[in-house]
Amino acid sequence: MKFDVKKDLKRLIVVLIASMLMAVNIKTFVRTGGLYPGGVTGLTVLIQRVCQLYFHFEIPYSVVNIALNFIPVYIGFKFIGKKFTIYSLIMILCTGFLTDMLPGHVITYDTLLIAIFGGIINGIVVSLCLSVDATSGGTDFIAIYLSQKRGMETWNLVLGFNVIILGAAGILFGWDKALYSIVFQYVSTQTLQTFYRAYQRQTLFIITDKPEEISEMIFKISHHGATLMTAQGAHEHKQLHIVYSVIGADDAKKVILKTKEIDENAFVNSFRTTELAGNFYMRPKD
Incomplete structure (x- = not known):
């Protein structure tokens, strides 16, 4: 595993900026709007809200997110690339800890605006990570592994995982938030396709x-x-x-x-x- 000081410093800076933006997005838009992003981030938020509502205790975002990323990170180290996984792990850890540490600020209570602008920021964050060969974790590891190593189409798999999260969120917390979360994910996907074209x-x-x-x-x-x-x-x-x-x-x-x-x-x-x-x-x- 070789390191290029200039290139790897750039990757580290971009990953740190992306983790900060992701944490701010979660605290400012996702939590204010009661939304459920796709992938492991959405599952983490869902588990946090279930614990708050039904068990009356708050579990840190970082603890849940890191635990859920254990298997995806293993897949990254084993099958995708070590440096790729290291930078992705930095992204996961920094996002988790910053989400727990940073104060939340409300910009608007309009759920549609939250879904649109939160989705744009989420798409930009994922694009930044992918541009320096890193990911925000979770299903990204699995999608890249299946695309590169197995030649499989991963869209249906990721979509199916997100449908399960949104279905559970709709049953537990109401379908309006689940439907707004679909808007969030759609905007995020369109933003990602605009800024990152390597898989096109x-x-x-x-x-x-x-x-x-x-x-x-x-x-x-x-x-x-x-x-x-x-x-x-x-x-x-x-x-x-x-x-x-x-x-x-x-x-x-x-x-x-x-x-x-x-x-x-x-x-x-x-x-x-x-x-x-x-x-x-x-x-x-x-």
Whole structure:
């Protein structure tokens, strides 16, 4: 396990900022609105409220959250990456302790506003963590493990887990808060998709006179191969070369800019891939 001082210091700073934002979000929006975020965070909040309402004692957020993250953290160390898991563990610990320590401040009692702005902050926090190869814990570990190691689609699994949490919350505390929590999760997901694109796929069709150079460049930047095809223009009946490749959306902009450097006359058609079957290279977590 090698350390790069500059890179790892940046990762640590980003994780600490993310943990602070997450704790503030929980104390300012989630608790004020009585919402239940997705994943282990939502389960932690649910367990806290059950203990308060039915057993009349308050259990610290950090204790519950760390206990629930034990198995996901083990999966991270064992199967995903040690540094990845260490930074994720820092995120989990700091978020837990800060949530217990920081005072709560009420900005608004409007539950819809709380759901929207709380969801935006939650999506930004998760995006920050993922951008430096860390997670906020819980189901993120399991989702990344199943995506990278098993090639499984994880959306239904995570959604099913969240449905169980919201169902329990609705039965115990009322369905209005559970429904507002769906708004929170939807806004969070949309924010995440806007800011973090590593798990999105982009298809490129590039018409060029330099197919070999461009295909080599694509592999160098994204570690993905390309398919070379020949075609004929319908108007001038000129023979054309087409480079076809599917890459990560976070690499697409770099590839397109480099393509224009190699061949300024290249024609690039780029669009999002919504479904993909077969082997697709994923950068391993460190």
